[in-house]
Structure formats: C-alpha cells, structure tokens
Amino acid sequence: MGRMSRMSGPDLAEFLRRPHIGVLATLRRDGMPYSVPVWWLWHDDAFWLTGTTSRVWCRQLRHDPRASLCIEASEPYVGHVGVDGEVSVHEPPEFDIWPISRLLVDKYVGRDDPANAAAVDAFFANMQREPRLLFRLEPRRHEPNPLRAIDLRVYRAKRADREHRSASGADDPGSSGERAGGRTG
Numbered sequence: 001m002g003r004m005s006r007m008s009g010p011d012l013a014e015f016l017r018r019p020h021i022g023v024l025a026t027l028r029r030d031g032m033p034y035s036v037p038v039w040w041l042w043h044d045d046a047f048w049l050t051g052t053t054s055r056v057w058c059r060q061l062r063h064d065p066r067a068s069l070c071i072e073a074s075e076p077y078v079g080h081v082g083v084d085g086e087v088s089v090h091e092p093p094e095f096d097i098w099p100i101s102r103l104l105v106d107k108y109v110g111r112d113d114p115a116n117a118a119a120v121d122a123f124f125a126n127m128q129r130e131p132r133l134l135f136r137l138e139p140r141r142h143e144p145n146p147l148r149a150i151d152l153r154v155y156r157a158k159r160a161d162r163e164h165r166s167a168s169g170a171d172d173p174g175s176s177g178e179r180a181g182g183r184t185g
Contacts, residue, residue: 007079007149015071015079015149016042019108024049025068026060034060040069041104046138047083048100053091053131061087061135069137082148085140091133100134101127 007015022040025033036057041048047069051058061067065086072080090097102124110120139146 005151005154007081007151011077011079011151012081012149014076015073015081017107018073018076019111020071020073022047022069022071024057025070026057027064027066028060029063038069039104039108040071041100041107043100043103046136048104049087049135049137050097050101050104050127050132051135053133058133058135062089065089067135067137078152080148080150080152082150083137083139083146085137085146087135087137089133089135095134097132097134098128101132 019039021037023035024038024040025035028034034057038049038051038057049069053059065088066084067087068082068084070080070082105120105124105127109123110116
C-alpha cells in the first residue's frame with residue numbers, strides 16, 4: 001500500500017488554526033450518511049462544532065453520536081485532516097457554550113483582522129439569540145491514526161501504481177503518462 005505523507009506538527013498546528021470549512025458526516029435514522037459543511041474549532045484536543053437545535057445534523061447527532069469530519073484545503077498548501085468518533089453534546093444551562101462559540105466566530109468571521117471586530121460582535125450577538133448547542137468530537141485515541149493529517153504536497157504512488165507506470169513506459173519522458181500539473185487515471 002502507498003504511503004501518504006503525514007503533516008508535521010507545526011504544519012498541522014497551522015492547518016488547524018486556519019478557517020477551513022469542514023464537511024461533517026452524520027447518520028440518518030435509516031443509516032444513510034448525511035453530510036454538511038461546518039465551521040469547526042480545534043480546542044483542548046478536540047473538534048468543537050456549534051449549531052442550532054433545529055438543524056438536521058444537530059438532531060441526528062443527538063440521536064446517534066457517531067460522526068466523521070473531513071477538512072480539506074489548498075491554502076497554504078494542499079492537505080486534509082480527517083477524524084471519526086462520537087460526539088458529546090454540550091448545551092445550556094449545564095454548559096456555558098458561549099466562550100467556545102465566540103472562539104469559532106473569531107476564527108471564521110474575525111480571521112485575525114482587527115478591522116472585522118464589529119462584524120464579529122454582530123455575528124456573535126445574533127448567535128446568542130438562537131437556541132444553540134455545542135458538539136465535541138474527540139479523536140479516537142485507541143486507533144492507530146486517530147487524526148488523519150495528510151500533506152498532499154508530496155504524492156507517493158502506491159507500489160502497484162509505480163510498477164504499472166514503469167512497465168507501461170509511463171515514466172519515460174516521451175510517454176503520455178504523468179506530466180507536470182496532472183496525472184493520468
């Protein structure tokens with residue numbers, strides 16, 4: 001099997017700091033997957049997501065806590081992070097959801113730019129008028145790769161792919177195999 005290049009610690013930290021959109025997969029009652037784009041926050045060794053109590057994906061997670069989150073980006077470089085697990089539900093009044101919710105708004109609306117402060121305040125004030133909750137998705141520590149953090153700047157083909165290219169002459173400069181900027185199927 002081919003090896004994917006894992007993100008280094010500093011690259012992973014920078015990747016998780018950036019406001020990339022994630023895709024959350026939950027399960028419908030009939031077992032079919034349901035996916036939705038979400039904002040997420042890596043905080044205290046877990047991913048935090050917020051939503052309103054009426055959202056489909058929030059209702060699904062309350063019924064079945066199994067979830068998968070995939071975060072893909074092309075900036076500052078091509079890579080992705082994936083995690084599977086079960087969420088825990090956190091809601092008022094038992095849990096103060098607002099400090100983490102504010103961090104999410106700072107990340108996605110503020111974007112490290114003080115000029116966005118008014119927009120952050122307005123967005124956060126709006127959130128506080130909605131019936132919201134938080135979900136905490138913690139990587140499954142007992143698995144060999146609980147957090148799949150892949151750096152796609154380096155593509156290492158599977159051995160079978162390399163052998164096929166070599167046998168078919170695709171690695172020769174005059175062949176119609178892999179060329180700058182693209183791959184053949």
